[in-house]
Amino acid sequence: xxxxxxxxxxxxxxxxxVGEYAPEGKIIGNGALFTGDALGVDRVPVxxxxxxxxxxxxxxxGVGVTYATTPxxxxxxxxxxxxxxxxxxxxxxxxxxxxGNIELSQGLQIATAAVDAAGLCLFVAFAVLDNxxxxxTIAQMLNARYGLNLTPDDILELGKSILRNEKEFxxxxxxxxxxxxxxxxxxxxxPPHNVPWDFTIEDLQKTLNF
Numbered sequence: 001x002x003x004x005x006x007x008x009x010x011x012x013x014x015x016x017x018v019g020e021y022a023p024e025g026k027i028i029g030n031g032a033l034f035t036g037d038a039l040g041v042d043r044v045p046v047x048x049x050x051x052x053x054x055x056x057x058x059x060x061x062g063v064g065v066t067y068a069t070t071p072x073x074x075x076x077x078x079x080x081x082x083x084x085x086x087x088x089x090x091x092x093x094x095x096x097x098x099x100g101n102i103e104l105s106q107g108l109q110i111a112t113a114a115v116d117a118a119g120l121c122l123f124v125a126f127a128v129l130d131n132x133x134x135x136x137t138i139a140q141m142l143n144a145r146y147g148l149n150l151t152p153d154d155i156l157e158l159g160k161s162i163l164r165n166e167k168e169f170x171x172x173x174x175x176x177x178x179x180x181x182x183x184x185x186x187x188x189x190x191p192p193h194n195v196p197w198d199f200t201i202e203d204l205q206k207t208l209n210f
Contacts, residue, residue, distance in 0.1 A: 002014060002024055043185045045186075046183065047068055048175065048179050049073060050072070052074040055082070057182055058096075058197045059190060060095045061085070061095055062082070062095065062104040062105055062108070063081040065104070066078050067182060068199070069180050070109060079105045079112055080112070080125070081093075081108060083126070090129030098199060106210070109159075110159035111129075112125065113159035113163055118142060138152075139155050160210055167208060180204050
């Protein structure tokens with residue numbers, strides 16, 4: 001590596017070189033995958049060349065499914081599975097088991113795309129998921145602003161159409177189902193619950209298959 005493991009100040013100093021002419025700044029500035037390639041490291045947590053953010057996908061599998069399948073690359077905000085996995089918002093789904101987490105991610109990705117398109121903050125989803133009037137209220141808001149007659153089903157179809165367009169863009173850009181999975185390093189169990197990532201490619205393809 002470029003610096004000793006655990007040296008926080010050295011990490012800050014290294015990041016400060018991003019945007020400068022220093023070689024290490026150029027390497028770091030090109031992202032996690034580029035940096036791993038430059039340093040000969042093959043255990044790099046990325047999906048579609050985007051680095052994983054806050055959560056280990058093995059311990060919060062709803063988020064893991066989102067990391068693997070969202071068209072934008074690893075991004076927890078594209079389908080925030082923490083809602084039902086950890087916070088019991090919109091239901092409760094075991095974060096360590098596969099059951100229910102593909103469906104969770106699918107629903108969240110559809111809703112998130114729709115909420116984004118409506119110009120609303122992602123955190124609106126917390127209110128919408130636990131309130132039967134939430135989605136109808138968004139429809140009413142858009143109808144009042146634009147003179148439309150949208151229903152809650154129309155809002156969900158909007159989210160689906162956005163994701164379909166993003167998938168089609170990725171397909172034309174050369175991405176395949178091989179890119180809709182996590183790096184092999186996550187197949188290893190993680191303590192303390194010793195949970196591995198064990199979704200198959202076929203299972204993951206069901207997430208955005210609508």
